[in-house]
Amino acid sequence: ALQNASYAAVEPNEKILPNTAQLKTDDALLCPDDTASIDAKIDLALEIEARLASKPKVKNVPYNGVQDGLGERQLFSTAGLSALSRSRSTACFAYALLEEGENNAMEGLGQVSREFSELQASRLVDSVYQNALDMLAGKEIASGRYDVMFDAEMLPSLFQVFAMMFSGKSAKDGVNPMRDKIGSMIADPRLTLRDNPLATTGFGYALFDDEGTPTQNLNLIEEGQLTSLVHNSMTGSHFGLQSTGHGTRGPRSTLGVGLHQLELVGGDAEQTELTAGRTVLITDLTGMHSGANPISGEFSFGASGFLCEDGERLQAVRGITVAGNFYDMLSRIDLIGAEQHWNWERSALMPSIRFSDVSISG
Template sequence: MSMPNFASTVLERARAAGAEADLIVDAKESLSLKARDGALEEQAVSATRILGLRVIKDQQVGIAYSEATDADALNQLVDQALLNARYSKPEPNEQIQANRQSLHTDDAQLCPDSQFSAEQRIELALYLERTLASKPQIRNVPYNGVMEVISQHQVFSTQGLSASSRQRMNHLYAYALAADGDLTAMAGKGQATRLGEQLNADQVIANAYHEATTLLQGKPVASGHYDVIFDIESLADVLGAFSIMLSGKAAQDGINPWRNRIGKSVAVTGFQLSDQPLATDGFGYALFDSEGTACQATPLVVDGVLQTLLHNSVTARQLNAGNTGHAQRGPKSPLSVGAHQLHVAPGQHTQRDLTSGEYLELTALQGTHSGANAISGDFSFGASGYLCRDGERIQPVRGITVAGNFYEMLNRISAIGDTAKWNWQRSIKMPSLRFADIAISG
């Protein structure tokens, strides 16, 4: 794929001013639908394209962005970035990478053609809300939606980089409010697929209905210490709340609690955590990062021992580490670091091993970010789910608080399931993990 004319114009102008530069171009087309009381409540269609320029001149970095590509806008984009650089402090570790390469994803794999029409999407949205709302004990379905997003991410540089990735994603979700007298409970489920034709509303309806109506009769358990299994969605939320532990940028800033733990144990033996950006069945797939560095699988924790943090070129240079290809930068934002799609490897424990004896299965958490201190690891979340025994749910549970220290909890994993699954957004893949001796307040 050749470089667009506007990209060439921008980069040539930056180089003529004595700067090196890279240009991010993010484009998105989306259709979002929401239903209410059996009618279409919202239909939003959008198409955006934003150019984000980073220039480096005399070790000073400036960024600017534009949504226009006419000649005046492009000239102003370069001039603004150069002006911003002039007033920034020197950043000797930040450089435009010598990535003279061409990286392009396969549209047939990540952005396949779809025959699912707008009319079919509307009918799907109406069916989702109408069918779930008509079920016994369901008062309404306040949050629901059907969405398709086609996104394109491109990176070009004065060093000769040309990288482009295009992806199609479809989402469907529904949250139902159930009621029985004065008792109410809300629960929801979602689904993500490449093609709209693959969405299954009945599956989401059945799961959301069962969860919402079952939790109506939930009650607190006695305060104490329990073994806990977070469902895949809740566990993904918890890991997200403490993602700072993997960030080379946070280590550079001195706030990553694992910054001095490379080569040391951070979890139980058998715990394997990696970033797998090239797994095409996930929606965090990335062939390259925001600096154009080619991505590859990155082992992070092997048998409980921390191997590396996630790095871009700047954090790698400053911390004397290898660049792992995890640069993140939006058109309007400076360079940072982030995971693509994390994987926890399956373990050796069968479902029977995981679910023997008594434990709590937590299926919903409240306050996973406000209730978490990512630096210390301390957390306190509202939770609901089920009290279970030998794999059977024996009582729905609501109105409890789960608390502890996440970093200590990683050393209390008593079982790692032998089957890994994606969360519904397909951003993280992991097996069930059983944590021992977790504090629960009823």
């Protein structure tokens, strides 16, 4: 480590912070005792596999499992910092491959909780099977411009692909397209997006960042206006600002920045209003990194989902391409749903958004 450090470029704004905080997470909330036996976890994994494998048209269950984890993070500094974070997670997941004639479809999903007893095998099996069954009959739709919604898994993934727009490090390096737009309107005025690391119901919870800086709930976009980027101590110092508690680093990585858990504030549209008329619901995107340019905002992804009419699924859709400019889409929002939903990994909490005039090619 010392030898590697001797070759590193000197960064005048990077230094050990005069941080004397004494921080510790609440074990009762984040790290309950694990009372489930190994046998119980093995039995659950086998049960999920057997239930899926017994259903009609299931060719096989290529992936499934139960996993648990206990994470502990401790930070100390010569300035007096002492920070301790402990968390527990238990999860189950499954994928099912269905086949009918020449058609096949594979879908997967998972669940996560802090308590093994809260995992619901039946719900997981039913969701995975139904999603794959629906996709068996999937086909292309006519090319055109559609009102589009992304489901609870894909909407956070879309924001994550373009998360560089909030990076103070990318702004310091001159590659963040939003670096000069603090205080400017960049989205529909109904859109408020924050990083909410202190929500204990999420698995992106963080009491402090990798520099030991206490975290905070931070509005990134407030009523359409870009209000903040995320900073570590180095990028904050570069811009004459304080760290926002978003420093990241590891044993073999330099100091960076990263988001904790995004929350998009709910709007006022009820489900019937959100789904009125004809829409395309996107449930899967492929090529999300190779098909995206975070600097320009342009993207082109393979997609599948459903063509819907007044909330009813008319047909499953496969083999389509959805394309556009993400930064432009933020201003082409038709409706924002009132109800928020966690993605299955519980790393992002967002309502449904109906985007207008999105290009789809079949």
